[in-house]
Amino acid sequence: MGVRDLVGRRFSAHAQTDVLSGRVRLGLFGAGVVAVLFAPVAQVVHPFWMDLVTHMFIFALFALSLDFVFGYAGLLSFGHAAMFGAGGYAAALLIQNVTASALLVLPAAIVVGAVVAAIIGWLSVSARGIYFAMLTLAFAQLFYTIAFNDIPAMLLGVEAVTNGDNGLVGITSLTLFGMDTGSLMSYYYLSLAILAGMLAVVTRLANSPFGRVLQAIRENEDRVAFIGYNVDRYKIVAFTISGAMAGLAGGLWVPFNSTATTSMLHWTTSGELIVMTLLGGMGTLWGPIAGAFLVVFLEDSLSAIGNWEIYLGIVYIVIVIFAPRGLAGIFQTVRKNPHPKVLLRRAGDALTTYREKVFQ
């Protein structure tokens, strides 16, 4: 065992094409072109679709942020709502009191998200697995109760900061270079551009030596520590980067939704995010984006039939049991075994394994 195991075949840039292979890049480029062309079509057909897709973009960005720590570094954060909410509240307070300029509000949301994540990460990284999840959950709930009881207002001696349970309402839209982004179409393009930009950043990071170390930590953190890497520092930095992205997602969400509420900070938001990431497939970059699209779409379309949570829950349970790598895993299996017969046999194998494990 040694450096070769780490930087050798398995993790070399050549062999590990999974981060974004040429074909996936092509697919993403195609998806980007479709997304750019979609808005004018939706404008004509039904503007509501633009609203839904903007919602998808923002949550895709949020899911991408979790994927970066969970999928790459193996840190199951059950507290990503803290950074999402912190970024959102920061954006809301800035827009209400200072400026609506996107060039100031969004960077502020990023910084606030990063700071919150750095604190939570610094305090939590020494715990592993389940304990890490529980610690992040505890800290996120701490932020929730702080916002819910408006503790900042009490400490500062003012009437309201987070405005407690009522949240901050009537947040106006962002301006960019003096232009209002209030129209659905401009906000659609703003969110799309940010999502695409962040996807590029994360791709770059995941392919960098830093990203490789994170993946090595996910596989076996003891080995990485023995080699001499400061594992905790890598984890904290990864968590902070992830928190910055979650904060950005929150900062985008609040002007879009025109409110900042405590539900953004609640642990069920973190849970929903995990559902998105896992449904899509963690550790791939397009998987969580697809997962966020799917969940937002299911929430919207199933609410017409009845309670969407029932169906989402069932889909999710089936995926966890039979396809733990999510949609991305299913897609990869299909690509490797394009023949329907082979696929059917593999599905049959999976069922047999399940039956054996249950009725052993």
Add this chain to the structure above:
Amino acid sequence: MVFEGIAKTALLGFEMGMTLVLVTVGLTLIFGMMDVINFAHGSLYMLGAYFGLAVVGVTGNWWAALLVAPLLVGLLGGLIEYFSIRPLYGRNPLYHILLTFGFAIMLHGLVTEIWGGQVQNISTPAVLDGSVDLVLFSYPLFRLFVLGVSIAVTAALWLAIRQSDFGIVMRASAHDSEMVDALGTDVNRVFTAVFVLGAVLAGLAGVLLGTARAVDPGMAASVIIQAFAIVVIGGLGSYRGAVVGAFIVGMLNAFGPMFAPQFTDALLYLLMAAVLLVKPAGLFGNPEAT
């Protein structure tokens, strides 16, 4: 008088703590045995309350609900363990969190679909209506009953784990399941039994607290987070830790609003984080498990 207020609050805290024990022992036993963090445990507690509501609605008999609802919840818990948790043993334990979170989502949707989102009440049985004069203050009789049942169940369970054959098998399986399996005990069956036991207790707590307070779909989310805080403070997998943790959280819940109403919830999470930072395995947890 101040003293009366403190005494009454202490009794309230004791009652809250003891009822929380019913929810948390299941969670902690399941973790201790199978390394499964059961996110659906709060949902089983909620189902206990709703099944109780339904049984009272059909039969009009609260005592029937107290008996039938926990058994139904236990049956459901057994099915969940058998068909979804069992096939995941041997995988990363994080998958159990993910799986049971799926159940929590589904059950929340199901309950809202069937019973609606509004707050409902189970009427207290006539025998237990009214209050008792406890020299310094009076206290609702039903809540004393809840306290009594909780203490009795906790003590009985502790004795069972210490003394009974099943308790011995349970503890042995938690310690080394492969060895127990090799010695001829079907560990999978023990796991299912423990899961059913945890579900029955959660269902029982659901009926009792659903009657003492209220029944609504949000009760799962609020209890599960408290239960997690308790087991983390006490030490995941430790029975003693669950009891002590529940006692601490019960007192915090009772006295918090007296002194610092806005900080009560924050204190709970601060306490949880502080304990984890100092003792990563919790007060009574096994440090090797981390």
